[in-house]
Amino acid sequence: MxxxxxxxxxxxxxxxxxxxxxxxxxxxxxxxxxxEPNLQGINTNLGDALQFLREFDSEASRLCFTVGTSQWTYATNMTDFNKRRMVEEQTIKAKFERITWNKASSFDWSRITDPMARRHLKLLLIGKRGGLPDEKYNEIYHLISEMKDIYSNVRVCPFDDNYTNNRIYCDIDLEGVSKIMEKSRNPLELAYIWKEWHDKAGPPMKNKFMRYIELANQAAKINGFQDAGEEMRYAYEDRNFEDEISESFQRLQPLYKELFTYVRKKLFKRYGPSVVRLEGPLPAHILGNIWAQEWSHIEEIVTPYPDIKTIDVTHEMRRQGFTPLRMFQMSEEFFTSLGLKPMPPEFWKDSMIEKPVNRKVQCSASAWDFCNRIDYRIKQCTEVGMQDLISTHHEMAHIQYYLYYAKQPYLYRNGANEGFHEGVSNAISLSVYNPTHLHLVGLFNNDTIDYETNIKFLFGMALKKVAYASFAYLVDLWRYEIFRNGVSNMNSDWWELRTKFQGIVPPITRNEQHLDPATKRHIAADIPYMKYYVALLLEFQIFDALCTAAGHTGSLHNCDIYRSREAGRLLSDALSLGKSKHWKEVLRLLTRGKTDKISADAMIKYFQPLYIWLKVQNKNEKIVGWITKQEDAALFQPLVSSNSNQNLTADNYIINIIIVYSLLPIFRK
CATH class of the missing domain: 1.20.5 (Single alpha-helices involved in coiled-coils or other helix-helix interfaces)
Structure with a gap:
């Protein structure tokens, strides 16, 4: 070996x-x-601890409201004045968190007799960086802020297939980059845009990121951990967490490899051997996404049964005269049909459900809890169509979670673990986005779905969900490795993981001058990513549990929990706990005692018909999965000493350009 x-x-x-x-x-x-982490503290007086926690709960709720209000004001009216106000409030909150950490660290929380107070104190300490000296505490947050600014200000030049070198209007932002990656089918343009984005996003923040790693590790060691990665994992309060996650990923691999193999065959047919190598990994630029994290935007290239229409009720919604308000009312009725709560009056009064015409706003859909147990809102530039109908249900599921755990103390007003909020909302989306439900609410006229339509539907879902699993899993694996082993080979380590787990390689040569992981905002912004993998698994586990409660029989992907009061009771019981119980207890409640483990079984169950179909389609393939050759590794791991990396990379880049130009006549045909 x-x-x-x-x-x-x-x-x-x-x-x-x-x-x-x-x-x-x-x-x-x-x-x-x-x-347990070894945090120093000597105060074991329960009365002192309870008094401190009462004061914290009150002040933290107040600050959450003021900061949330300033963030909302800026997000719905993006002026310089509103941005300054938001930054000021965020600065005040950061100072409060620092003071809170210092006060909490004066207690020996492990010896506090009350279990709730003990857990409160631990949650206040773990994952925070208040133990750093003032100058380092300020430095790490300035570094994160600077990396976020670099990321948000990246602009790339348009592709010019006439080669006039006209680069005056280099103003394509991430939204524009994403649209090009989704819609273009020109491999030259895709490779160019991919390179532009990765070259301009990563390298400018590399030195800042290296210093951030150093400071994050220092803070983690003060908190009693070996490194910041160990502290990130500790958030799940489970010593078996890594093993369970690894086991779930291994369970998903056969399904992923079957999907990968089928997609590669279709892409080979489209682009040929100059772009796709049969039996090899796939280049990252042709999968419809700048990170190749999910593949739904190339569905028309790779989908089976192309003559069968994809399920899309947008036209029917418009024919029936739907408006954004009606979409929100339909979403509310979905939840009240389960016996859950209607939206409060403040929600309808203050939410932004359409894009204003007189000011600049952030249009990304989001649900907001203002921490005063009254004010909950959704911000969404809703357009009449199926995608936004699903998004509306998804965001309103977040609001349901807020409403049900509102009576909990401030620290427990959150998902049971970092993935639970998204897991619950996505489980609701699975019930809404399926032929059964869409027929029931009068938007889809087929009450019986044939085999081919089912496979096509599941295939489209797999491009979103199964393809995403590997990426969601590996992002923090890379981060854990960097925290643990250092920053000397960050970029090649990233591509080693992507090749191993995703079967994805860069379209052109990369080296250690690049920082390709930082092209994902969560890396630059210090946001954990494993929660998205956890949420993906929980989505199907929760959906399966709710379908069982609803008495569903048959294929899981056809389940609809609409109007099931039993599913609603089960869901409300779990939501009301928030973070007050360990997430394993909440999962055990949802599955009615069947399991407390994060598992891939429900996801595999959902896609089982597709898995069987894919195995038949791939039966004549020599390789199900991918074989990595030296030429693949050479794209990101040059086999020379570090002193000559620059020259080799430059030579390879010139070779790449020559190859690209030599292929131009082919593509222009």
């Missing part, structure tokens, strides 16, 4: 850690006890 560079580092570290386990406190893990 030949180990990669990252594999050798991991093996050495594993040996060292094993010795530490044998010699030190981690031996407790053998007996099922999770080692």
């Amino acid at each position: 030949v180990l990669s560079r990252s594999g050798k580092r991991s093996a050495i570290q594993c040996l060292v850690q094993s010795l530490c386990v044998f010699l030190n406190f981690d031996i407790l893990n053998i007996f099922g006890v999770q080692a």
Whole structure:
């Protein structure tokens, strides 16, 4: 067996850690006890702790309201004045969080007798960076702010297939980049835009990111962790978390590889051997997304049964005279049919459900909790169509979560774990976006769905969900590795993981001058990403549980929980707990005692008909999955010393350009 560079580092570290386990406190893990972070504090007085927590709850709720109000004001009216006000409020909140950390760290929370107070104190300390000295605390948040600014200000030049070198209007932002990646079918343009975005987003923030890694690790060590990655994982309060997540990913791999193989065959037919290598990984630029994280925008190229119409009720909605308000009312009726709560009057009064014509706004859909147990809103530039109808139900599911855990203390007004909020909302979306429900609400006229339509529907869902699983899984695996092993090979480590888990390679040569992971905003903005993988699995687990409660029989993808009071009761019981119980208890409640583990079983169950179909389609393929050759690894891991990396990269880039130009006559035909 030949180990990669990252594999050798991991093996050495594993040996060292094993010795530490044998010699030190981690031996407790053998007996099922999770080692707790070692934060210093001497105050064990319960009265002092309760008084501090009461004051925190009141002040944190007040600040949440003022900061949320300033953020809403800016998001719905993007003026410089409103932005300054928002930044001022956010600065005040950051100072409050620092003071809170210092006060909480004065307690020895592990010896506080009241279990709720003990958990409150722990939540206030873990994942925070208040232990850093003032100058370093300010520095890390300035670094994050600067990286976010770099990211938001990236602009790329348009592709010019006439090669006039006219680069005057280099003003394409991320939204424009995304539209080109979604709609263009010119591989030269796609490769160009991919390179422009990755070259302009990553390198300018590399030095800042390296310093951020250093400071984040320092803060984590102050909190009693080996590195910041370990602290990120600790948020799930489960020593078996990594094993469960890894097991779930392995369970999904056969399905992913079947989908990958079928998609590659279709892309090979479209683009030919100059772009796609049969049996090999796929280049990242032809999958309809700048990160190749989900593939729904190339559906018309790769879909089976192209003569069968994709389920889309947009035309029918417009024919029936739907408006954004009616879409929101339909969404509310979905939840009240389950016995859940109607939207409060403040929601209808203050939400932004259409794009204003007289001011600049952020149009990305979002649900808002203003932390005063009264004010809940949705911000969405709604257009009449199926996509926004699903989005409306999704965002309103977040509001339902807010409404049900509103009576909890401030710290418990959140999802049971980092993935629960999205998991619940996406589970509702699965019930709304299926032929059964769309027929029931009068938007889809087929009450019986034939086999081919079912497969086409599931295939489209797999391009969104199954394709995304690998990306969602590996982003934080990379981050954990960087926190643990250092920053010397960040970019090649990124592409090693993407090749291993996704079967994706860059379209052109990359080197350590690049920072391709930072082209994803969550990396630049210090936002954990594993929660999206967790949410993806929970989405199907929760949906399966609600369908069982509703008495559904038959294929899971045809389940609709609409009008099921039993499903509504189960859901409301879980939502009302917020974060007050360990997420495993909430999952056990939802599954009525069947499991408390994050699992891929429900997702596999949902896609089982498609999986069987894909295996038949791929039965004559030599390789299901991908074989990586030296030429693939050479794209991101040049086999030369670091001193000559620059020259090799430059040479490869020139070669790439020559190849591209040589292919121009082919593409122009």
